[in-house]
Amino acid sequence: MSSTFDPRLANARIAPKRGIRLSWSDPKFRNIIFQILIVSALGLAIWYVAHNTQRNLEIQRVATGFGFLGRTAGIPIGEALVPYDPAVNTYGRALVVGLLNTLKVAVIGIVLSTILGTIVGICRLSKNWLISRISAVYVETLRDIPVLLQLLLWYTLLQGLPAPRQAINIGDAVFLSNRGLKMPLIEWQDAHWWTLAAFVLGALGTLAWNRTALRQRDETGKKPPVWPAALGLMVLLPVLVWASLGAPFAIEYPALRGFNFSGGGIISPEYFALLLGLTIYTSAYIAEIVRSGIQAVPRGQWEAAGALGLRQGAVLRLIVLPQATRVIIPPMTSQYLNITKNSSLAVAIGFQDVVSLSQTTLNQTGQAIEGVAIVMAVFLTISLSISLFMNWYNARIALTER
Amino acid sequence: MMRLTLTGGMMATALLAAAPTYAQPSGSxxxxxxxxxxxxxxxxxxxxxxxxxxxxxxxxxxxxxxxxxxxxxxxxxxxxxxxxxxxxxxxxxxxxxxxxxxxxxxxxxxxxxxxxxxxxxxxxxxxxxGTGFLVKKSLGVKGAKEMDGATICVQPGTSTELAISDYFRQSKMKFTPILIQDLAEIQSAFLSGRCDSYSTDSSALATFRATQPNKDDFVLLPDIISKExxxxxxxxxxxxxxxxxxxxxxxxxxxxxxxxxxxxxxxxxxxxxxxxxxxxxxxxxxxxxxxxxxxxxxxxxxxxxxxxxxxxxxxxxxxxxxxxxxxxxxxxxxxxxxxx
Structure with a gap:
């Protein structure tokens, strides 16, 4: 009788699901228990550390919280990319100034060390004995000396430059002294921003035109010239914008007033020593990565390209480097992260990066935990951004693989 | 039963007697x-x-x-x-x-x-x-009020850093700070001429000057700009x-x-x-x-x-x-x- 409920059938339907038996012999149950134990032990440890810290801070009556970020800083800063006045600006603003200084070193350092490292790496594979030996010595020497020592060396060397009144004078416009490199600067006005915007727009337009040209080449076999578009969009357009805004142009020359040069732009010895030291140190590593990347491309590729009649330079540029890039990118990411992290050595030579400013801040406010937490968050954010970008780039080149 | 109590009593007495021989906590x-x-x-x-x-x-x-x-x-x-x-x-x-x-x-x-x-x-x-300024004699500076535009070497995280900042703001003057943490590094930056002046507690400046082989080339400015x-x-x-x-x-x-x-x-x-x-x-x-x-x-x-x-x-x-x-x-x- 179909209407009769058979309890055995009900069990049979449930059985395949097989829940967790509350028994030690059930591996599923055991796993869950172990996981609960591990997670709660970890949670307990974190809670203990946090609680202990808070209790100790309370006992010692040390102030806590991020309220200090809104207080007037009063700490002087030597070089800032955004306007900063210790009398009115806050600790928060001071840390932003430091962050921008860190980025200024990291970004330019990454670009320069990549260029320098690639050149040295290629030179190391040169058939010219002298060039390849020099590159080898460059790499082996610079890799083996701690980066802090190199920074101190560059800084000391730069201090050996003459005083401002005896500065090395290049055409009454550029002055090199132990206060840094002073150079003329265009007096920046609104019109210049518009001109810059026109240039960026023109560059984007040129890129788009280049794509169309490439597509046309694929279809018809003939590539329409790109240079007229480039000239029109990147030179004529900005010039027109600039001229229509009244063509303002004035150069501010540095001049010796009192103790120092005023006016014009400056590259301080602290910044220059840091940039130089980090670039050269990191370029030695990048050179090795580039060399190994090139050597990872099978010999057959060189020979095949040579058989087609391509010259050595063209083989490298068109055949080998694109393939080597895929090998180079992942280790390159960690070098970019290194240069960013090593920029915190700025504190040793008096360049005020985010670490230096947070140390000053935590010293003036006494809030060490918050100060260190901010620096950690800053470096984590920068490093993760670099990693994300490099991973995206890596995935992009990997896709073009045939 | 009797013995047990006795032993307990003896142990208690022994503990009491022993207590004073332990190091007494001082409360600190x-x-x-x-x-x-x-x-x-x-x-x-x-x-x-x-x-x-x-x-x-x-x-x-x-x-x-x-x-x-x-x-x-x-x-x-x-x-x-x-x-x-x-x-x-x-x-x-x-x-x-x-x-x-x-x-x-x-x-x-x-x-x-x-x-x-x-x-x-x-x-x-x-x-x-109090905070003072040490300068090279060749600079020709006689007082802190003549320091407008100067580059000054200071240790970061000190009250000197804030004192100078306040003083220059009050006097409507400008300065460029060079902040280096290591004492030897900042002193060498001053000696090499990276800074026009080295500023810290005047006591430390006086003793630093006194220990230089060419101490007469340096002048301690008369101005004391803060209480330290x-x-x-x-x-x-x-x-x-x-x-x-x-x-x-x-x-x-x-x-x-x-x-x-x-x-x-x-x-x-x-x-x-x-x-x-x-x-x-x-x-x-x-x-x-x-x-x-x-x-x-x-x-x-x-x-x-x-x-x-x-x-x-x-x-x-x-x-x-x-x-x-x-x-x-x-x-x-x-x-x-x-x-x-």
């Missing part, structure tokens, strides 16, 4: 730790002539170093039971807060912010100082240790006032002046009140010296006048309340 965690360790750990700079700098024998010399020794002599009866930890301007407070050092005598300025926010307490002042009372710092919340450190300093000032020094201290034991007798532990149990030996002040004066001796040995030899750092009845600011 720091003093207990110092006694158990047999050593006072003191935070200093370790590179400032006149304040703390090792001599050719490797012995730490200077007024800060001797201030540390005073505390060791008072707390342990032996000025040599001291370990110096060199600290920078940026890690000094953390080292004290975390208990890495028992006290800090590192040219540290007493400010409200530090005492209220950092969980620290200033137990005394061993040097009344430098002192002994301890952790908040250990009042007994605070008392020991504070009264050790007072004892050295009182000893100078009563004319007791390291040479005549044994003769002074025969003195009839009750103030002297109390100070030297012959009357009044002053040491016991501080949970240390009654001979505490005797040990300090005998082994290290009174305040004036410490000053002359470390600072006068560098050519710095005593000025406001004399004791109160000779025109200075160092004054000890009655030790009774």
């Amino acid at each position: 965690a720091t003093l207990d730790a110092v006694k158990a360790r047999g050593m006072v750990i003191c935070g200093i700079a370790g590179a400032v002539p006149g304040f703390s700098l090792p001599d050719s024998q490797g012995v730490m010399r200077g007024i800060d170093a001797d201030s540390c020794r005073n505390v060791a002599a008072a707390a342990l009866g032996d000025a040599t039971k001291i370990k110096f930890t060199a600290l920078t301007t940026t890690n000094r407070f953390t080292a004290l807060q975390s208990g890495e050092v028992d006290l800090l005598v590192r040219s540290t300025t007493w400010t409200l912010g530090r005492e209220a926010n950092l969980g620290l307490e200033f137990a005394g002042i061993n040097y009344y100082d 009372p430098l002192g002994y710092v301890v952790r908040k919340g250990d009042d007994k240790w605070f008392d020991i450190v504070r009264w050790t300093y007072f004892a050295t000032v009182a000893a100078e006032e009563y004319g007791i020094d390291s040479k005549n201290v044994d003769e002074k034991l025969k003195d009839t002046n009750p103030d002297v007798r109390r100070l030297l532990g012959l009357e009044g149990d002053m040491g016991k009140a501080l949970a240390i030996d009654n001979k505490w002040a005797y040990n300090v004066v005998k082994q290290v010296g009174n305040f004036g001796e410490t000053w002359d040995r470390n600072i006068t030899v560098l050519g710095v006048p005593r000025g406001i750092n004399n004791i109160w009845n000779k025109g200075g600011l160092h004054y000890a309340p009655p030790i009774r």
Whole structure:
């Protein structure tokens, strides 16, 4: 009788699901228990550390919280990319100034060390004995000396430059002294921003035109010239914008007033020593990565390209480097992260990066935990951004693989 | 049953009898730790002539170093039971807060912010100082008001940094700071001409100038732009240790006032002046009140010296006048309340 409920059938339907038996012999149950134990032990440890810290801070009556970020800083800063006045600006603003200084070193350092490292790496594979030996010595020497020592060396060397009144004078416009490199600067006005915007727009337009040209080449076999578009969009357009805004142009020359040069732009010895030291140190590593990347491309590729009649330079540029890039990118990411992290050595030579400013801040406010937490968050954010970008780039080149 | 009770009773009696032989906690965690360790750990700079700098024998010399020794002599009866930890301007407070050092005598300025926010307490002042400027004579500068546009070398994390910033703002002048943490690095930056001026406590500038081979090429500007009372710092919340450190300093000032020094201290034991007798532990149990030996002040004066001796040995030899750092009845600011 179909209407009769058979309890055995009900069990049979449930059985395949097989829940967790509350028994030690059930591996599923055991796993869950172990996981609960591990997670709660970890949670307990974190809670203990946090609680202990808070209790100790309370006992010692040390102030806590991020309220200090809104207080007037009063700490002087030597070089800032955004306007900063210790009398009115806050600790928060001071840390932003430091962050921008860190980025200024990291970004330019990454670009320069990549260029320098690639050149040295290629030179190391040169058939010219002298060039390849020099590159080898460059790499082996610079890799083996701690980066802090190199920074101190560059800084000391730069201090050996003459005083401002005896500065090395290049055409009454550029002055090199132990206060840094002073150079003329265009007096920046609104019109210049518009001109810059026109240039960026023109560059984007040129890129788009280049794509169309490439597509046309694929279809018809003939590539329409790109240079007229480039000239029109990147030179004529900005010039027109600039001229229509009244063509303002004035150069501010540095001049010796009192103790120092005023006016014009400056590259301080602290910044220059840091940039130089980090670039050269990191370029030695990048050179090795580039060399190994090139050597990872099978010999057959060189020979095949040579058989087609391509010259050595063209083989490298068109055949080998694109393939080597895929090998180079992942280790390159960690070098970019290194240069960013090593920029915190700025504190040793008096360049005020985010670490230096947070140390000053935590010293003036006494809030060490918050100060260190901010620096950690800053470096984590920068490093993760670099990693994300490099991973995206890596995935992009990997896709073009045939 | 009877036996069991008896044994229990005997054990209780034994415990009671044994109790006094255990080290009695003094009520001060720091003093207990110092006694158990047999050593006072003191935070200093370790590179400032006149304040703390090792001599050719490797012995730490200077007024800060001797201030540390005073505390060791008072707390342990032996000025040599001291370990110096060199600290920078940026890690000094953390080292004290975390208990890495028992006290800090590192040219540290007493400010409200530090005492209220950092969980620290200033137990005394061993040097009344102020921010000054050191410049090269060839610069031709006569006073701080002529410093508009100058580049100035300063250590970060110091009260000097804030004092200069305030002073230039007030005087409507501009300056470029060069902030380097390491003392030797910042001094070399100044000597090489990276900065027009080196600014810190004028005492440190005077002693730095005095130790340069070409000291006449440098001028200490007459302007003192801030008050920088430098002192002994301890952790908040250990009042007994605070008392020991504070009264050790007072004892050295009182000893100078009563004319007791390291040479005549044994003769002074025969003195009839009750103030002297109390100070030297012959009357009044002053040491016991501080949970240390009654001979505490005797040990300090005998082994290290009174305040004036410490000053002359470390600072006068560098050519710095005593000025406001004399004791109160000779025109200075160092004054000890009655030790009774």
